[in-house]
Amino acid sequence: TSTLRSYQINYLPSRLVFNSSILRNYSEHQVRNFIPGERTIANWSLPATFVQNFVWQRGANIVWNPTTNLKLSFNSGTNARIVEPHVQVNRQLAPDDYILWRDSVWQSIRDWGLPMQYNQTTNVTYTLPLALIPLMDFVSATTTYIASYNWDRGATTQRGISMGNVARNQMKLDGRVNLLFQTLYKKFDWYKEYEKRRSKSNRNNSGRTRNTSKSPTRNSEELQAPRSKSTPLRFTKEVILRPDTTITITHQLGSSKPEVTAKDTLGLNYPIKYTVVNPNSISVTGTDSVTIRVNIYAADKAREMRMEQFYPYIDASISLLTLVRDLSISYTRTTSLHLPGFLPDIKGAGGQGYPTPGVMSPGLAFAFGFADNEFVHQAAERGWLIKQSENINPAMYSITEDATARLNLEPMKDLKMTLTWDYHTNRSIQTQYMFEGAPETYSGTFSAGTIGLKGFFARANASDGYKASTFDNLLSYQQEMVQRLTDQYNALAGADAPEVRPNSPDVLIPAFLAAYTARGLEGASPFHSIWRTLPNWSITYTGLSQVPVLTELFRNFSISHTYRNSYRVANFNSFISWHPISTQQKLGYIEMPAEDKTGGSTEMRRVASSPYDISQVSIRESFTPLVGIEMTLKSGLGLNMRWNKSRDLMLNLTSFQVIENSRNEISLGLNYKIDDFSKLIGIKHRAPQR
Numbered sequence: 001t002s003t004l005r006s007y008q009i010n011y012l013p014s015r016l017v018f019n020s021s022i023l024r025n026y027s028e029h030q031v032r033n034f035i036p037g038e039r040t041i042a043n044w045s046l047p048a049t050f051v052q053n054f055v056w057q058r059g060a061n062i063v064w065n066p067t068t069n070l071k072l073s074f075n076s077g078t079n080a081r082i083v084e085p086h087v088q089v090n091r092q093l094a095p096d097d098y099i100l101w102r103d104s105v106w107q108s109i110r111d112w113g114l115p116m117q118y119n120q121t122t123n124v125t126y127t128l129p130l131a132l133i134p135l136m137d138f139v140s141a142t143t144t145y146i147a148s149y150n151w152d153r154g155a156t157t158q159r160g161i162s163m164g165n166v167a168r169n170q171m172k173l174d175g176r177v178n179l180l181f182q183t184l185y186k187k188f189d190w191y192k193e194y195e196k197r198r199s200k201s202n203r204n205n206s207g208r209t210r211n212t213s214k215s216p217t218r219n220s221e222e223l224q225a226p227r228s229k230s231t232p233l234r235f236t237k238e239v240i241l242r243p244d245t246t247i248t249i250t251h252q253l254g255s256s257k258p259e260v261t262a263k264d265t266l267g268l269n270y271p272i273k274y275t276v277v278n279p280n281s282i283s284v285t286g287t288d289s290v291t292i293r294v295n296i297y298a299a300d301k302a303r304e305m306r307m308e309q310f311y312p313y314i315d316a317s318i319s320l321l322t323l324v325r326d327l328s329i330s331y332t333r334t335t336s337l338h339l340p341g342f343l344p345d346i347k348g349a350g351g352q353g354y355p356t357p358g359v360m361s362p363g364l365a366f367a368f369g370f371a372d373n374e375f376v377h378q379a380a381e382r383g384w385l386i387k388q389s390e391n392i393n394p395a396m397y398s399i400t401e402d403a404t405a406r407l408n409l410e411p412m413k414d415l416k417m418t419l420t421w422d423y424h425t426n427r428s429i430q431t432q433y434m435f436e437g438a439p440e441t442y443s444g445t446f447s448a449g450t451i452g453l454k455g456f457f458a459r460a461n462a463s464d465g466y467k468a469s470t471f472d473n474l475l476s477y478q479q480e481m482v483q484r485l486t487d488q489y490n491a492l493a494g495a496d497a498p499e500v501r502p503n504s505p506d507v508l509i510p511a512f513l514a515a516y517t518a519r520g521l522e523g524a525s526p527f528h529s530i531w532r533t534l535p536n537w538s539i540t541y542t543g544l545s546q547v548p549v550l551t552e553l554f555r556n557f558s559i560s561h562t563y564r565n566s567y568r569v570a571n572f573n574s575f576i577s578w579h580p581i582s583t584q585q586k587l588g589y590i591e592m593p594a595e596d597k598t599g600g601s602t603e604m605r606r607v608a609s610s611p612y613d614i615s616q617v618s619i620r621e622s623f624t625p626l627v628g629i630e631m632t633l634k635s636g637l638g639l640n641m642r643w644n645k646s647r648d649l650m651l652n653l654t655s656f657q658v659i660e661n662s663r664n665e666i667s668l669g670l671n672y673k674i675d676d677f678s679k680l681i682g683i684k685h686r687a688p689q690r
Contacts, residue, residue, distance in 0.1 A: 007132070008068050015063035022082075025053040026089060052089070054082035054105070056113045058349065069127040076120045078349060080113030112348025118151040120351055122368060138183035144174040147369035151351055151362075154340075164341035164386040167362050171369025172334045179327040194318045197311060198413065233305075235296040241286030250281045255298035258282065262292040316412070325408040334400040337371060339379070340393040341386040341434070355384070373397040373429050373440075380433045387434045398428040403530055414543030419535040422449045422566070425527070442574035442612065446527050450567045451518040451534045452621045456647055470515050471658065477511035477521060478502055484521070485587075489608055492581050498589035498606035503656050505614045512651045512658070516619055517567070526569055526614060538562040553633060560628040565621035572614045586610050615654050622646030638671040 028050040059077040066072070084105050087097035108114065124145040130136040150168045157163065185191040235251035251258070256279045262272040270292045273285045284294065307314075344353040344361035351367060352360045361384060365371045376395040379385050405421040427444040455470035482502050489497040500507065510524035517524075523532060544550055544557040580588040587608070594605040625642040632638040648661040 013064035079117040083108040118351040170336040253298040446569040474515035498608040636673040
């Protein structure tokens with residue numbers, strides 16, 4: 001109910017601002033003629049020079065939060081130039097020019113000036129109202145939409161020919177989801193009891209640690225010795241009841257739900273009326289005069305004591321069932337289109353033009369970032385682009401995707417694991433719309449997390465020429481990949497199938513991935529999908545400090561292990577002369593000159609190739625650390641040790657080389673912590689005076 005009360009609906013914007021400013025700069029310079037004499041040249045009157053600039057800036061800002069979960073904002077700004085003739089603005093010296101200037105300026109103001117630049121930004125943030133659902137409040141999800149649109153007026157030649165304007169847009173979509181499973185678990189009573197037992201165990205362990213540090217001479221047997229006296233579960237007392245009187249019986253059993261029975265002097269059951277005052281006492285109300293023997297049994301405590309022997313197994317099962325602690329996922333997609341040579345002008349407000357009645361240019365879809373590379377072809381068909389050969393600036397459309405996932409696990413007490421997935425891709429399309437057919441070229445980068453480890457721990461020796469089994473596997477996979485591609489091309493093209501070269505990127509990259517990563521040839525691709533990204537991990541265990549033997553020696557004792565791996569494709573570009581055979585499978589060919597025996601080129605031959613020219617792929621994996629140990633003794637002396645091991649692999653497709661660089665390092669560190677440095681140097685603390 002309180003959550004619903006905090007939910008708000010706003011029918012009007014919270015901020016609505018319109019601003020306008022006009023700035024005019026005008027300076028006039030007159031140079032005098034100081035040539036002496038009465039000759040003609042001495043009577044020359046030098047013309048006045050002047051500089052003028054008339055700018056009109058307009059802007060709008062709207063902020064509106066329709067609901068508590070939805071936030072909107074919009075900003076726009078137009079930078080316009082008030083058109084004025086290039087004449088001397090001087091009412092006394094040039095009255096005719098002044099009238100011409102005045103009429104031109106007023107006409108330009110009525111037309112809202114000549115737009116020189118327009119900027120627009122839209123921001124929308126929406127948070128799913130999952131907090132309103134009781135069983136879904138452990139999930140939080142937010143999505144953000146940011147769009148920008150810019151228009152700049154292009155230059156104009158002396159002959160009045162426009163070089164075209166520049167239109168740009170960008171759209172960013174961002175989604176984030178957080179699942180706090182521990183919040184969900186806390187809704188169940190069995191998990192609350194489990195947390196109570198864990199916190200009680202932690203308090204006992206910390207208390208035992210403090211006692212050990214204060215009394216280092218006590219041995220472990222003394223610390224672990226059980227109490228000689230068992231905890232009482234029953235209490236018996238004889239009491240005399242009187243009518244309408246109340247007797248308080250203190251039993252000290254610590255039971256909030258005791259079982260109470262009574263017998264009279266003849267040994268018969270007596271119906272007793274009682275209430276629980278607190279876990280250590282009850283109140284008995286008498287109805288007649290009688291002597292009874294009251295028996296109090298701590299049933300709940302006895303039941304708990306019987307269950308204590310099963311709690312370790314129950315807690316271990318709960319720990320496994322609830323090992324997933326939290327999960328966070330984020331995905332960002334950014335698209336942008338840069339379009340030079342854009343002919344249509346825009347109006348004084350809104351950033352849109354109307355080259356034909358009823359048609360906006362560049363349009364609302366472009367202004368809010370929803371236009372893709374297809375907009376370039378549509379603009380070319382409508383005659384909105386300059387197609388002269390002098391225009392050498394292509395249209396550029398790019399897509400960037402970033403995805404990250406993080407999963408925290410705790411399979412057992414003090415053992416924490418973190419799994420991370422990372423995926424990044426950037427693709428760009430250049431469209432040469434000024435040429436026939438509007439040819440397109442592609443470029444970009446790619447990186448994603450994966451798992452390598454093949455041959456990671458192998459040792460290379462100079463005695464056998466640094467021979468490595470993983471490289472032998474690469475050569476084997478190379479031949480297998482050549483045969484696979486040859487069969488695919490033969491099935492698609494038959495006798496016209498192109499030649500598959502053993503050192504082509506289509507062959508070497510899958511063989512490289514199959515030889516050095518956890519993937520086989522079936523899943524080996526230069527650009528795999530986001531769903532085939534493999535995780536990296538980090539593991540930390542801090543439970544060794546709870547072991548009784550180690551508790552006497554160490555304040556803390558932790559072991560850590562971390563693995564990181566990243567597969568990356570460096571800048572790649574598309575082949576302009578690539579001919580597709582199967583667009584879906586990205587199979588095709590390029591034509592290369594065939595060489596005869598004398599080395600001269602006689603004809604062209606088909607060579608199997610993917611659409612992209614990839615020069616280099618690399619794999620970087622590391623254990624930082626493979627094993628890391630951090631410990632602090634009771635005396636304050638600390639010791640840390642890290643064994644780091646890493647490997648960098650690079651496949652150079654220009655020189656057909658595999659470069660492997662391995663590093664192995666062990667680091668040791670010592671530190672000492674002084675708990676009370678002032679006491680060590682003999683400085684006494686004085687209590688503050690009140």
